[in-house]
Amino acid sequence: MVHALEVLPGGSAGPPASGFEVAYVAPDGTGLRRPLPEAWAVSFEHARPVRAFASYRRQRNLPGLWWSATTGGHVGYESWLERDQVMLLDFDPAVVGISSQPFWLFWSAANGRPVSHAPDYFARREDGTGVVVDCRPADRRGLRDVVKFEATAAACAEVGWEFRLLGAPDAVVVRNVRWLAGYRHPRHGVEPAASRLREVFAEPLPLMDGAAAAGEPLAVLPVLFHLLWSHELTVDVSVPLHSGSLVSPGAGR
Known part of the structure; x- marks a missing residue:
């Protein structure tokens, strides 16, 4: 996923595509x-x-x-x-x-x-x-x-x-991804919580509802955010992340 994307053509102001x-x-x-x-x-x-x-x-x-x-x-x-x-x-x-x-x-x-x-x-x-x-x-x-x-x-x-x-990326996307990035390190992929979260979110569920179903939210939320970072689970990062955000199975890396 890439945001704030602008792709330039070769353009008339640059040199011909040779001699580099x-x-x-x-x-x-x-x-x-x-x-x-x-x-x-x-x-x-x-x-x-x-x-x-x-x-x-x-x-x-x-x-x-x-x-x-x-x-x-x-x-x-x-x-x-x-x-x-x-x-x-x-x-x-x-x-x-x-x-x-x-x-x-x-x-x-x-x-x-x-x-x-x-x-x-x-x-x-x-x-x-x-x-x-x-x-x-x-x-x-x-x-x-x-x-x-x-x-x-x-x-x-x-x-x-x-x-x-x-240029500057979408501010909402940056805020959401920056939050998930806090849990990007593999140490947050704790088992058995990760497996339980994959089971709970096998069908789309609101974020906090699924976290509560998987265990004590304070314990499982860091694992959930890690799975969202690694795309094992997925959420729409183009809108503000909140307790009711719909979390679905992801494709992973």
Whole structure:
């Protein structure tokens, strides 16, 4: 599930879909640079960040690390917007790998000037396809930024990756998923409560009614929220989560 999605075409402001190179850092720390067509099969979801996440006094943006249930490790972010978007990638059941600042993309502008850009995220989906993500509020996309985003979209089209330029996600979705994210760690999948909840919600039931039927609500609610995070059970996160929210069986990851 991905929200606040905008997919850019190749666009007229960017370069033609050719002549791109990528530089990246392999998991063992080796730096590599090669033409984009030769790198399309690289597991960028395992690449190290090509840029450091700076932190200093009076910093306007807020960098940090998101512990990803998908990868079992930390994924960096440089703003609250990026934090929210990496959280939604982590919640997406189709995503099996995520990396931040996965590569530098290089190309030449029409005047011959060299240009570079490091996208914010690379995500690998379960079907093997790749997604390149840039995060930028709609009101903070200057002309130079738009040109880079369109060039990145053209590069992605060349190798069959999807490109997403994401702004602020839906506030209700973010609040709901952020709540469930508090229970994303596997330690919350406690048995036998998890099995009992799967049985209770084999047919759709209101959230608190099902929790009470499964046991002491204070004990089973953290397990229920974990099952909702992992999509073993499902609920509509586009509306505020409440005691009467209808919980149904999910497809799982």
